[in-house]
Amino acid sequence: MKTKKKLKAQFDAYVAKKKAELHKYVHNTARRVWNETQDNNQAIFAQQFTTTALAELYRFKYRETPWANGELIDCDRSIDPGALAVTYMQLGEIGEAAVVADGAQDYPEVGLQGDQESNIAKNIGCSLSWTDQEALTASFQKIFSIAEEKSAAAKKVYSRHLDFLIRFGDPAYKWAGMTNIPNSLTVVGTAGWVAGTATAAQVLADHVRLWNASYNTTDTVEEIDTIVYPSTVKAFLTTTQFSAASDKTIMEYLQAAFKDIKNWEFDAGLNTADNAGTGPAVLGYRKERMQQKVLLPSDLTPKPVQIRGTRNSIILSARYAGIATMHPRSIVKMTGIA
Numbered sequence: 001m002k003t004k005k006k007l008k009a010q011f012d013a014y015v016a017k018k019k020a021e022l023h024k025y026v027h028n029t030a031r032r033v034w035n036e037t038q039d040n041n042q043a044i045f046a047q048q049f050t051t052t053a054l055a056e057l058y059r060f061k062y063r064e065t066p067w068a069n070g071e072l073i074d075c076d077r078s079i080d081p082g083a084l085a086v087t088y089m090q091l092g093e094i095g096e097a098a099v100v101a102d103g104a105q106d107y108p109e110v111g112l113q114g115d116q117e118s119n120i121a122k123n124i125g126c127s128l129s130w131t132d133q134e135a136l137t138a139s140f141q142k143i144f145s146i147a148e149e150k151s152a153a154a155k156k157v158y159s160r161h162l163d164f165l166i167r168f169g170d171p172a173y174k175w176a177g178m179t180n181i182p183n184s185l186t187v188v189g190t191a192g193w194v195a196g197t198a199t200a201a202q203v204l205a206d207h208v209r210l211w212n213a214s215y216n217t218t219d220t221v222e223e224i225d226t227i228v229y230p231s232t233v234k235a236f237l238t239t240t241q242f243s244a245a246s247d248k249t250i251m252e253y254l255q256a257a258f259k260d261i262k263n264w265e266f267d268a269g270l271n272t273a274d275n276a277g278t279g280p281a282v283l284g285y286r287k288e289r290m291q292q293k294v295l296l297p298s299d300l301t302p303k304p305v306q307i308r309g310t311r312n313s314i315i316l317s318a319r320y321a322g323i324a325t326m327h328p329r330s331i332v333k334m335t336g337i338a
Helices: 002-037 040-054 132-141 146-168 200-217 231-239 250-257 268-272
Strands: 085-094 111-120 122-131 185-188 226-230 263-267 282-285 292-295 298-302 306-308 311-320 323-325 332-335
Touching: 111 323, 122 132, 122 146, 132 146, 146 268, 146 298, 146 311, 185 200, 200 250, 200 282, 200 332, 226 231, 226 268, 231 250, 231 263, 231 268, 250 263, 263 268
Parallel strands: 185 332, 226 263
Antiparallel strands: 085 111, 122 311, 226 282, 282 332, 292 323, 298 311, 306 311
16 A cells, blocks of 8 residues: 555656646747747747647658558468468369270370469567556656557557568568569560650550560460559659540550559559569559468467566567469569669
């Protein structure tokens, strides 16, 4: 009981001290306004404005994570979190039919061929901690809960890292990303998209090349339905007129020409997605669960709170096993557009 009373007394003293500091800061601000303007009304307004501004909380903004949140690729969460690796099979047929003579016994045989792929599963995690005093200080400010804010921050940090892994992979764990899937296709576009010097006709020809790469290489089996551009070309594509005879922008013309492409997106992460990792790249693929999917045995989950003295800490962990790519030639990357 004495300990609680002592802690309350310390907290009350701390609150009183912070209120005095806040009052002094606001008073000094109003005094500076008066000294500069000799206007009582402005001084009063400054005092009120300063008090209001100090009660606001402004959060940093970060770019979106479209790969991690499922906008650009499906996630498979049906995998058991206890798995050390995820294995999947690919099957195809071999052999041909043929014309044979009546009564013949030498009919050509048809068989199956298959590949087995295996992705290692690993934990992805982070931790957060706070002291009792930090919690009390945050409570005094009446602006935010430190535990809730740090938990939200941990989720955002995890999403950004997952977004990076889906986009680029990690060779240390033999994880490929969507920009470097083995046996996927690569084409070279026309330079000048980023600089805005490429012509509309050249951009159209680049899209035809991108489309044909998958469609013709797979004998019309695969057709891309999603294109993701680097964000550095958005202004060029969405504001440049396609031709003097057309009132459409390049983007509007492309969307009208390629009706089978349903998803047109921009991603800042592709600004450095070329083969050298320094320039932009465009990604075209078919967004279907049976084409490729993220293997996510478990989402970010908090472990029980650990208390050591006055410090509280939480470990947050997820399990990731890379991308399962059943049809790699449905993915086409276009480089050389800078």
